[in-house]
Amino acid sequence: MAQVRARVQLNVGKNSDIPAEIISFSGLKDGQEHVALVFNNADTQQGVPLIRMHSECLTGDVFHSSRCDCGEQLNECIEMMHEQGGILLYLRQEGRGIGLYNKIDAYVLQSQGMNTYEANNHLGFADDLRDFSDAVLMLNALNLKHVKLMTNNPKKLNALKDAGIEVDSVVGTHAHIKAGLSGNKAYLETKIKHGSHMLDIKKIKKP
Ligand SMILES: Nc1nc2c(ncn2[C@@H]2O[C@H](COP(=O)(O)OP(=O)(O)OP(=O)(O)O)[C@@H](O)[C@H]2O)c(=O)[nH]1
Numbered sequence: 001m002a003q004v005r006a007r008v009q010l011n012v013g014k015n016s017d018i019p020a021e022i023i024s025f026s027g028l029k030d031g032q033e034h035v036a037l038v039f040n041n042a043d044t045q046q047g048v049p050l051i052r053m054h055s056e057c058l059t060g061d062v063f064h065s066s067r068c069d070c071g072e073q074l075n076e077c078i079e080m081m082h083e084q085g086g087i088l089l090y091l092r093q094e095g096r097g098i099g100l101y102n103k104i105d106a107y108v109l110q111s112q113g114m115n116t117y118e119a120n121n122h123l124g125f126a127d128d129l130r131d132f133s134d135a136v137l138m139l140n141a142l143n144l145k146h147v148k149l150m151t152n153n154p155k156k157l158n159a160l161k162d163a164g165i166e167v168d169s170v171v172g173t174h175a176h177i178k179a180g181l182s183g184n185k186a187y188l189e190t191k192i193k194h195g196s197h198m199l200d201i202k203k204i205k206k207p
């Protein structure tokens, strides 16, 4: 069983003007320092809160790399949760669980023509190594058994359902498309085609 270890207020977002609380946990299983950000006290309000399980992407979240859409999804989530409240679980699962250096190796292979899943496979990894059991422990620690989920990935939905969390509805993110040689259009199309992501490529949001 995981428990809240500490919680403290801070401001986040592009202009550091969105109030939130950051929460650390004890008792997580995979040894990573996962955190939750709570907006508008959503964990203690009545009603079904919006949650997102966001997998870490240093290149996208921090550097806004053109190769993916992670940083834009993160900002979209923070802005939506500022409006309607929510809980963002920031999961330290870089590169869908293969780690940063392996992801950079996968990018090298993608530059040579492989798609995101083929590159993982070529390096000896499965398409996706992520396991959401620590996210479930975090939700349990926050007493959240009934949620709305922000994602395009059906695997995340199934992981929560299988763990006994009731998911009322799923809120998709926009398609954040970036053009150019190292743009993310093919990457997003591959996620839809091979990863079954429920992403509507027509719901385009240009940066
Ligand atoms: N191995 C690998 N990981 C990547 C690549 N591009 C992004 N990632 C990682 O993928 C994770 C995000 O997963 P995605 O498949 O983009 O999306 P998702 O989180 O499953 O689904 P959403 O909830 O809809 O965002 C982050 O951990 C990124 O670091 C890539 O080309 N190769």
Ligand SMILES: [Zn+2]
Binding pocket: 057, 059, 060, 061, 067, 068, 069, 070, 071
């Ligand atoms: Zn990314």
